[in-house]
Amino acid sequence: MILKTGDYSDSKYHCNYLVIGTGAGGSVAGALLAEKGFDVIMIEEGSYYPTSSFTNKVGDMTAKLYRNRGISPLIGKPLIALAEGQCVGGGTVINGEGLFRTPKKILNEWTNEHGLKGYSYSDLEQHFNIIEKDLNVSAKSILKEKTSNLDSQKLIQGANKLKWRTEFVPRAEKDCNYTNSCSIGCPTGAKQSTLVTYIPRAIEAGAKIFSDCRVLKINHSNGNAYSVTAEIIQGNKKQNIEVDFDYLVIAGGAIQTPHLLSKSKMSKNAGKKLEFHMNVKVIARLDSAVNAENGTMFPVQIHEFENEDCYINTSAMKPSYLTMSLANHGNEIIDKAIKYYNKMAILNTTMRVESKAHIFSKIGKNPLVWYKFEPRDLLRIKANIKRMCQVFFEAGALEIYLPLKNSLPISSLDDLDFAIDKIKPNQIDISTVHMMASCPMGADPKNSVVDLNGKLWGMDNVLLTDASILPTSIGQSPQETIMAIVHEVMKRHFDS
Amino acid sequence: MWLSTINIITSYNLNEIKIYKEKKSNYLDIESDICAFVVEGINNLPAFYSLPLKLYVILLRLLMLRARNVSKLYKLKIPFLHILTKLIKSLILLRLFDVLPISNTKINLNLIQK
Secondary structure, eight states: OEEOTTOOOOSEEEEEEEEEOOSHHHHHHHHHHHHTTOOEEEEOSSBOOOGGGOOSOHHHHHHHHBGGGGOEEEBSSSOEEEOOBOBTTGGGGTSOOBOOOOOHHHHHHHHHHHOOTTOSHHHHHHHHHHHHHHTTEEEOOOTTOSSSSHHHHHHHHHHHHTTOOEEEOEEEBSSOOOBSOGGGOOTTSOBOOGGGTHHHHHHHTTOEEEOSEEEEEEEEETTEEEEEEEEEEETTEEEEEEEEEEEEEEOSHHHHHHHHHHHTTOOSSTTSOEEEEEEEEEEEEESSOOOTTSBOSOSEEEOTTGGGTEEEEEOOOOHHHHHHHTGGGOHHHHHHHHHTGGGEEEEEEEEEEEEEEEEEOSSSSSOEEEEEOOHHHHHHHHHHHHHHHHHHHHTTEEEEEOSBTTOOOBSSHHHHHHHHTTOOGGGBOEEEOOEEOSSOBOSOTTSOSBOTTSBBTTOSSEEEOSGGGSSSOOSSOOHHHHHHHHHHHHHHHHHO | OHHHHHHHHHHHHHTTSHHHHHHGGGSTTHHHHHHHHHHHHHHHSOHHHHHHHHHHHHHHHHHHHHHOSHHHHHHTOOTTHHHHHHHHHHHHHHHHHHHSOOOOOOOOHHHHOO
């Protein structure tokens, strides 16, 4: 059962387990709890949109599925565009369906430097296997495709010439139709987001979903949480409801979870740091048509630089995405990109960086997120801009547009060296879609927020199950890591 | 006052895009639709982002009265104007292609939707 605005007839509800959030973490926890026979309510701030309501209209879908239409900034120099899902299914509805096992070196780092016991690769492997089966994950070759994913084939071509290693991306999909709509809700239901997997499972097992419902505060006393006060909209009026529970599971994501904990005065460490990946894009006009919109976001990645935690792949292509990425370049370039739309391609690098953010929750209803740009990240960004240009030129690029304010198009690597030699951070277009580690798991309550079982320090009946509990960022898309950690946390919870 | 100023700046930036100028006559109410999308986008931002933005827009309006038109405003190189412009332009481009299809990709959702 899914309740939406207008469906709430009571002002008080009760359940055994209340799960806040329905993204990668909350949906897994909710499904596992409901399947164990518990009475579960899952609260989601965003609305419920079934697959049949998804269209190809980027503006319309972004307004529905993203927090603040995807234009919330991470305050700092430069401002970073921050995209967060806000709908039933959370970030899994709008991500690129690439599911990656946590890199072994990251898990070793967590064991050795953060004291995480029982979270080694071999410990988590059982969960990776289950998740990949649940979400139909497989890495398929696109090399024989004649009309789709031609931009990714160009990426392979360029990387091969440079002798750089590429890998096909393990994707969670069933019969993908290559509508390139991963980021605006898959209109065919092919993408195995939690909206079509764990959430239906949870509902089937009896869980109730409260959508359009924002938790304002967690009520607690003496180390025991007992209810939440949440806001719904009935008619034109905002109204508060109260949900009592025996146990609370928080999975609001790496920004909202620490914000809620701070607002509810439940943790002093929550949100003191937030780690994120930086994404930088380079756009090219190629010498032949690739019709990049016929395909999917990233079926292939360059793994040559995985030791540096940097991954290069193609990016979502729609007229809106292409032109928005060129917004800093002036209208002539935008007009040209539209004219040569079928020959345009976008490359994106996802980078693990040293810059860290903080979450300020003291004023107002919403968190303020700011970060300090770490100068060493500039070298990493420059290196990756150059790598993307190298790939594009090897793949037949005629002209490349850099993610730099007021920069001119370049047509050779010599032009590039000149263009990026003296760039400053505030000239660069950076975005982020992966935020994590704002309530890190750890063995010591002084520098962590949850213990090794995912339990909030200082509280008897509160678990955290989302990206916030990862000890650090991981370099890759974190969905499978989140899901595996949640499986482990829930296993420990059931065992106890 | 901020609302009308945002509409003026949105309209100015929209009319600088060639494809829009060429095709706008085929579409009814497209400009007001896009202006509404931009305004809603700014209104939906949390207060600590949207309030300073609105104040800044009001200041711009005062300057605009003196500069008489938006193109002159852009020539003045006013601090932070490029940030506001990027925000407005991003929202314009996000919405524009919902109503002005340019893609060659023909995806018939009715056929492939399960």
